[in-house]
Amino acid sequence: MDLMLSGKSVFVAAASKGLGKAVALEYAKEGARLTIASRNLEQLAQTRDEIKALTGVQAEIIQMDVLNNEDIRHAIRTAAGAGKGLDVLVTNAGGPQSGFFSDMEDADWTRGFELSLLSTIRLIREALPFLKSAGEGRIVNLASSSIKQPIDGLILSNVFRAGVHSLTKSLASELAGDGILINTIAPGRIGTDRITELDRKRAADQERSLEDLQMEAAKQIPLGRMGTPEEFARHVVFYGSFANTYVTGQSLLVDGGMIKGL
Structure with missing residues (x-):
């Protein structure tokens, strides 16, 4: 299947390792023009070199802390600059600290909100003018299976990842008229x-x-x-591609059937 990503400008956040790295690699395999961002510039450079060796694609790298709004603004504008534009945004961030309700102080809740939900809001807000000017666009928000079933000991993730999908659902209606499709992809136990x-x-x-x-x-x-990061990434890339023409506002669990809820 042609995902119609060749030459498309794709931005992947938190892409130096883990799921973000796997997603970036899959986009490179499809011939996308790739920009990857992460707080750790050394790891990011290593990922760029791996992508180049495996696919021949020269990804652009930008140092970005998702807790810093100015970093986000700079990264998105740099990625979309030089006439490159922006066609696809993949939001992502490391998970908030683990623990139970009784473990958390106000500062923990604030940081969890900023890391897991506010970073997604900010990335989308900065990317939207470029996605709209392209005439169509795709947004994929990475979350967690906790959007369907809370995970014991991950109270911050349970609360704020659910907020990410609520944002997805709300924006699906707002952005449809601009030709922008937005979905949430939620990993279960991925290695x-x-x-x-x-x-x-x-x-x-x-x-x-x-x-x-x-x-x-x-x-x-x-x-x-x-599951493997590669298995997860393939689903992200399909929903964040132009072969997907009619699915928006949805959540997809990539979990091997782990979550039993309807």
Whole structure:
């Protein structure tokens, strides 16, 4: 299938590692003109070099902290500059700190909001003039399976990731007249450093081995295993492509059937 991404300008946030990196690589495979951003410039440069070696695409890199509004404004405007424009925006950010309601102070709630929800709002706000001027556009917001089923010990993510999809649903109506489709893609247990970090913490809290905890978790997934970042990324790229012409305002769980809710 032709995703009609060749030559399209794509911006992927938090793309130096994990799911963002996998998404960027898949867009490069489709021949997109790629801009990737992250707080860690060294990791970002390594990702750029990997993408170049694997696909031949020379991605542009921009240092950006999603907690800094000026960074976001600069990154989007730089990506869209020099006559390049912007056709696709993929919003993404590292997950907020883990913990339960009783663990969180006001500062934790504020930071969780800024990291998980406000960063998405700001990225979209800055990108919209360029997406509108292109005549059509695609936005994909990366979230979490917690938008459908809260995850114990991740109270901040549960609250603010749900807000991300509420934003998606609201903007789908507002942006349809501009030819812009927007969707949320939500990973379940995908094999990233973030999942390993959370699993290691849970294993330590429960005084058990990481391997034992992960084996038990895999049994709760109908497909019997964690997904790979590449599997997740392929779905992001389809919904954030111009082969997608009629799906907007939706949430897609990439979770191997883990979430049972209708």
